[in-house]
Amino acid sequence: MSVKTGPQRYPGSSRANWYQDDFPGDPMEVNVVVLHTTEGPSLPGYGGGGSAPNLTAVPDFHAKRLRWFQHFDIEVSSRALQNLKGGVETNTLNVCQVELVGTCDPKTHRKWDKAGQRHVFWPEAPEWALEGVARFLSWMHEEHGVPLTGPKSWPAFPQSFGNGRKQRMTASKWGKFEGVCGHMHVPENDHGDPGAIDFAEILRRAKADLDLEEPPADTTPGRPGRPKIPAFPGRKFFRDGAVNDHVLKLGKQLVKRGFGDHYKVGPGRNWSEADRLNVRDFQKSRPELRGDADGFPGPLTWKLLFS
Structure with a gap:
């Protein structure tokens, strides 16, 4: 049994939809975050918890922020990935899973727009939504050591479905992976979420939140360079x-x-x-x-x- 080394509840998250008591998971030492999109406009019921992730981020359009709901402890396996019997481990392989309420499907986005359904289309997510995801990732890096790195290929849906852009990891690569990826990258799964989310911008914001990227020096002639802030160690x-x-x-x-x-x-x-x-x-x-x-x-x- 792995030892839990960091806080198990994301600060400010709600436990109104807590499923761990009904679906006890396996303890693990998290080194991966998997991002999903719900493909629905509101907090899912997850079949009473049978297909729930560790956390769900729900857009609050009035406050322009994400509201977080926690369903399982950070270092307890959740249930949002397909995990075939006898295959590679997905849900239980040191993975914290996050569902982002909204869609990555351009067709769904157009349909909801036409119907006046307020939603986040994650490939074109507003800054406050990207910032909310970035803050969670910076917290996971700081408190659980999850690297702020991930796959380079984040193809748009529906090309991301299955392995349409060859983005999905092999079992061997998945077993060695540490960092942040999408449902589209996990073996044994065919879902294409979160599509063409701006992963580079999310990582940039997460690193900036932790001062892992130094601000550029002021190079104006005659003025001293801007002092560098040492990176926060954790x-x-x-x-x-x-x-x-x-x-x-x-x-x-x-x-x-x-x-x-x-x-x-x-x-x-x-x-x-x-x-x-x-x-x-x-x-x-x-x-x-x-x-x-x-x-x-x-x-x-x-x-x-x-x-």
Whole structure:
């Protein structure tokens, strides 16, 4: 049985449609996220949970955001992939599955448009929808180590159905894969979702959320280059018992910014209660962070502290 190493609930997600009690899955150490589209305009019933993913993202058009519903723990196998007996493992091979409510089918998109049915056509998804997916992926990278990489080929539906563009992985490649892919890439399956979703833009936003891509320097003549913000290393470096150079770097920056009051001597490599209290003081000083001033740095705390 694999040991669960990260948070099992996506922050802010609803458990109103929780299925794990009725369909217990297998424990696993997640290193893959599979993106689906529901091909329907609202939260599916999933046959009472018998074909449910780990999470579903439902567009809230009024608030311009995604509302998340969690059906299984992050590191418990869900049931949205075809998994043939005696074949390769799909649902249980370290996969967290996400359904995106909407469609990837241009024909369905035109039909719903004509009927006045509000929906997300994922190949042309609005920025707020792409941002919602990106934030989930950045959280999965930060908390569960899922690489922010994936297949290069994301063909449009219906060409993506079956293996029409040769995008589907072989059993061998699937067994070695780590990162983010679509239903269209999984062996033993023929579905073509999520079609031509803008995967490159989603990854760009996810990496930007974690400061994994540095902003370009200001090269205006006569002006200094824009200082680079060090990449956020991940929350695991700032937990009880952690000893590393990231803690020391954080502490020095806190002192530099005037938030070192709780250090008796000075910052060190051991994460301590003094570090947490100093981080909390910094968070309480910023309106963007006051609602989550728990003293543990995340990507936004790190970015604002080093800006």
